[in-house]
Amino acid sequence: MSGDKNDLERIAAGIADDAxxxxxxxxxxxxxxxxxxxxxxxxxxxAQVFRGLQIRPDRADDSPRRQFQFAGLDVLEKxxxxxxxxxxxxxxPMLDQDVALKLRRLDSDALTHQFLAEARRLAKVRQxxxxxxxxxxxxxxxxxxxxxxxxxxxxxxxxxxDGPMPVEEVAQIGIQLCRALAAVHRHGLxxxxxKAENVLRDVSGRIVLADFGCxxxxxxxxxxxxxxxxxxxxxxxxxxxxxxxxxSDQYALGVLLYRLLTGTYPYVADDLDALRERxxxxxxxxxxxxxxxxxxxxARAIDRALLPQPAKRHPGVLAMLVAIESAMRPxxxxxxxxxxxxxxxxxxxxxxxxxxxxxxxxxxDTAFYRQSQGTREQLHDGxxxxxxxxxxxxxxxxxxxxxxxxxDDGAPEPTVLFPLPGLNPTNPLTPGTRWQLPGHDGVTGLSxxxxxxxxxxxxxxxxxxxxxxxxxxxxxxxxxxxxxESALVARGVSRLVPVEAAKPSEGESLADLLRRIxxxxxxxxxxxxxxxxxxxxx
Numbered sequence: 001m002s003g004d005k006n007d008l009e010r011i012a013a014g015i016a017d018d019a020x021x022x023x024x025x026x027x028x029x030x031x032x033x034x035x036x037x038x039x040x041x042x043x044x045x046x047a048q049v050f051r052g053l054q055i056r057p058d059r060a061d062d063s064p065r066r067q068f069q070f071a072g073l074d075v076l077e078k079x080x081x082x083x084x085x086x087x088x089x090x091x092x093p094m095l096d097q098d099v100a101l102k103l104r105r106l107d108s109d110a111l112t113h114q115f116l117a118e119a120r121r122l123a124k125v126r127q128x129x130x131x132x133x134x135x136x137x138x139x140x141x142x143x144x145x146x147x148x149x150x151x152x153x154x155x156x157x158x159x160x161x162d163g164p165m166p167v168e169e170v171a172q173i174g175i176q177l178c179r180a181l182a183a184v185h186r187h188g189l190x191x192x193x194x195k196a197e198n199v200l201r202d203v204s205g206r207i208v209l210a211d212f213g214c215x216x217x218x219x220x221x222x223x224x225x226x227x228x229x230x231x232x233x234x235x236x237x238x239x240x241x242x243x244x245x246x247x248s249d250q251y252a253l254g255v256l257l258y259r260l261l262t263g264t265y266p267y268v269a270d271d272l273d274a275l276r277e278r279x280x281x282x283x284x285x286x287x288x289x290x291x292x293x294x295x296x297x298x299a300r301a302i303d304r305a306l307l308p309q310p311a312k313r314h315p316g317v318l319a320m321l322v323a324i325e326s327a328m329r330p331x332x333x334x335x336x337x338x339x340x341x342x343x344x345x346x347x348x349x350x351x352x353x354x355x356x357x358x359x360x361x362x363x364x365d366t367a368f369y370r371q372s373q374g375t376r377e378q379l380h381d382g383x384x385x386x387x388x389x390x391x392x393x394x395x396x397x398x399x400x401x402x403x404x405x406x407x408d409d410g411a412p413e414p415t416v417l418f419p420l421p422g423l424n425p426t427n428p429l430t431p432g433t434r435w436q437l438p439g440h441d442g443v444t445g446l447s448x449x450x451x452x453x454x455x456x457x458x459x460x461x462x463x464x465x466x467x468x469x470x471x472x473x474x475x476x477x478x479x480x481x482x483x484x485e486s487a488l489v490a491r492g493v494s495r496l497v498p499v500e501a502a503k504p505s506e507g508e509s510l511a512d513l514l515r516r517i518x519x520x521x522x523x524x525x526x527x528x529x530x531x532x533x534x535x536x537x538x
Contacts, residue, residue, distance in 0.1 A: 071137035129180035152202035176207040178321035194252035247310035254305030297327030326476035363398035
């Protein structure tokens with residue numbers, strides 16, 4: 001532990017001194033220091049927020065002098081430039097802080113209204129892993145937008161200087177970018193150009209998605225003829241001329257994570273046709289061969305994002321996030337023996353308690369409701385439902401309870417309806433509260449919406465006085481209910497909406513799991529309920 005302690009002390013000292021941090025030190029920590037490392041990440045990010053609020057730019061005599069003015073900003077120095085624009089560091093006297101100013105080149109092919117559209121799209125989305133836009137303006141025929149100035153490097157710069165990254169660090173980058181893209185997709189947008197050059201890592205370790213110049217609204221009826229984005233990150237459906245969307249953003253994220261782990265792109269070709277051919281035939285080196293130490297579950301999560309067929313990728317980036325988190329959870333270095341010992345101890349204690357006295361059973365009260373025009377109607381087992389109905393499950397528990405809800409349409413993989421990443425509440429549900437599931441996103445209460453025709457929908461509700469690892473392990477591989485803009489497959493009840501396909505019979509995979517956790521034995525610690533709602537025919 002001495003090495004871990006020294007690493008943690010160096011990181012903590014860097015946070016206090018506002019210094020650039022080497023987050024690769026965290027990859028060397030063992031399992032005992034993992035929670036402390038996560039806390040340091042959060043502390044560093046919080047410190048950066050407060051510094052941004054409290055510290056004013058130091059206008060030293062040797063600081064860059066003003067080159068020119070734009071929309072009231074003092075433009076200080078050029079940071080980067082591309083085909084259509086330049087990025088400058090500028091000082092905003094109104095905000096009293098430095099900002100990043102992106103100016104359209106006068107000879108750019110991008111039209112003024114297209115450039116300003118980027119600002120409007122970006123202003124819609126507010127999330128900690130997305131660069132914040134402060135303003136936009138036009139002056140003397142030139143347009144620009146300014147955003148927060150991220151102190152750090154792009155992932156392309158990190159790769160160029162340090163080479164492939166540690167597995168743990170790449171997993172954390174993937175998790176943060178999944179959260180960023182989930183917010184983008186929730187606003188009906190696709191980023192369109194996820195790549196190492198457009199992802200920044202600030203000195204706190206926060207990952208920031210930037211450059212929304214290729215962003216588009218997601219819709220199913222827009223004619224799309226111009227291919228935008230960076231070649232190696234383009235999904236095959238985009239190469240074929242389809243409109244970019246949530247699935248193509250996920251594919252680009254898979255390319256990025258593969259590159260961060262290996263230092264190379266999964267597919268390399270001289271032209272778009274050859275690139276598409278390599279993608280469709282999956283002619284690439286498997287991750288497990290390129291980096292043998294990568295957990296197989298993490299490699300599978302990234303491989304799934306790289307599948308050429310959009311429908312076979314993760315149902316959404318939140319499902320990809322769950323897969324990455326689940327892949328990394330069992331892989332804390334040097335912690336396997338502690339996990340095994342703890343499991344044996346828990347088993348021994350549980351056995352002893354069971355021999356002494358019967359364990360208290362799970363006590364829950366559940367009821368399904370249909371939401372309609374501000375009113376709700378209770379649905380008893382066997383009640384009919386129709387396409388477009390919005391459903392919620394209300395539940396009260398007499399003790400801390402782990403709840404799992406599935407919609408089973410007879411396919412090998414049921415749809416996970418609860419718990420859902422990014423939503424509250426999460427397991428365990430505390431007693432004494434009338435919980436309304438699936439929950440809320442921090443602002444809006446959500447419900448499940450019936451979005452495909454079927455003979456009937458079967459809901460399986462599992463309540464337990466303890467977590468069910470067998471269920472949670474399998475859930476990471478299944479489809480999660482998602483908001484309409486990120487849901488790629490419409491099966492049974494799989495969409496979330498604001499409150500206001502195969503035959504639906506129980507699938508063998510879920511049925512086997514229910515038997516293994518004791519549903520058929522009426523275990524006192526596990527309660528399994530089924531609600532079958534036939535579809536009403538017009």
